[in-house]
Amino acid sequence: MxxxxxxxxxxxxxxxxxxxxxxxxxxxxxxxxxxxxxxxxxxxxxxxxxxxSVDGLMRALLLRWLGRLLGELAGGVERSRTAKGAVRTLVRAYLTFIQEHPDASRLLHSSYADRVGMAQAAQLRDAQEARLSPLTAWVRRHTESGEIAPLAAPMVEALVMGPIVATARRWLSGIDDADLDQAAHVLPERIWRSISP
Known part of the structure; x- marks a missing residue:
């Protein structure tokens, strides 16, 4: 350079x-x-x-932090030996990320991020393909092996990530009853039950 x-x-x-x-x-x-x-x-x-533009800068900032979050999640999944262990790792990695990077996490969970995500879903997915591939491969591999219920990948994503994202949003908004330690303890088993065969 x-x-x-x-x-x-x-x-x-x-x-x-x-x-x-x-x-x-x-x-x-x-x-x-x-x-x-x-x-x-x-x-x-x-x-x-x-x-x-300012909007271009904000989209780049959003992509930067989305990439970092997805990298953490993908790395955790790749290191996990079982599907159930990967669910536990995803929960902990996500909740740890928001605790360590609250400002960036507020951006990632903001109405701005939601608007960009809805308007540019395909472009965001393409831009993060390298980080999404391990997660997609994890779902496919464990579905084919029978370790995960035979559900479409988007349904598995919703069942796994939905509770984690909802918990993150509550904590980031400052709602008093959002206890991340409790969530890290309870969510993995509850999520696992929703996707296990």
Whole structure:
């Protein structure tokens, strides 16, 4: 990578870091060109050069953190020897991720992320294909072996991820009754019952 490319990559990283900081402090409405350039120390021209728009920057930020979350989940699944063990690992990895990265997790579970996800589902899936492949392969492998009930992959995804995401959203919203330790203990067995044959 040339020095110019390195500087460009560093500028893009500063903008992404600043975008998360501004989002965490001010919410979606606070993510403005002025706030981003002030927080990052990067010029308006650089923002547009690297991301095309504030929305382009926010989509890139969303993809960055979605990729990190999916990477954690896929890594856990790949290390698990059984389907039941993988469910336990998924629950713990997801809940640990939101505890360690609450600002990014609030973005990932935000109405903004939901809107982008609904409008650009195919593009997001394509952009994260490398990280989704191990999860898809896990479902297929354990369904074919009979360890998971013969359900369509989207149904398995809903049954596994639905309770985890709902718990994460409650915790991230600050609802007092969202106990992640209890969820990490209870959810794996309950989820396993929903997908076991």
């Amino acid at each position: 040339s020095p110019k490319q390195q500087r460009g990559a560093q500028t893009a990283e500063r903008l992404l870091d600043a975008a998360l900081q501004v989002y965490a402090e001010s919410g979606e409405q606070g993510v403005t060109v002025s706030a981003l350039t002030k927080a990052s120390g990067v010029s308006l021209g650089s923002l547009y050069h690297h991301f095309g």
